[in-house]
Amino acid sequence: QVQLVESGGGLVQAGDSLRLSCEASGRTFSNDHMAWFRQAPGKEREFVATIRWNDGGTYINYSMKDRFSISRDNAKITVFLQMNSLKPEDTAVYYCAARISGSFYYTKAYEYDYWGQGTQVTVSS
Secondary structure, X not given: OOEEEEEOOEEEEOXXXXXXXXXXXXXXXXXXXXXXXXXXXOOOOEXXXXXXXXXXXXXXXXXXXXXXXXXXXXXXXXXEXXXXXXXXXXXXXXXXXXXXXXXXXXXXXXXXXXXXXXXXXXXXX
């Protein structure tokens, strides 16, 4: 059973940066994928970014690719979401997700097998 624990959320001002972390445990990651999604009140869960564990390949939501990046620490089995130039519309609960197999980039929530509890990011104007 994979467990995902997010951290790093908080209240920031517009223009600030924030780095979220997601630590995984419960299995050895090899062909897995990890991703970040976000969900604002009253909205559907939205894909943010994903990373393939075996080669570090990344895919980021086109609307966010200039401000957000995703990376990983293999030794700590941790994935990071670096968010720069934050805007009030980035306010949401950010979720970490894991998929245990596959060769492509996966951007739909139903394509992921495990989820963290979420961390709140609030950006004030």
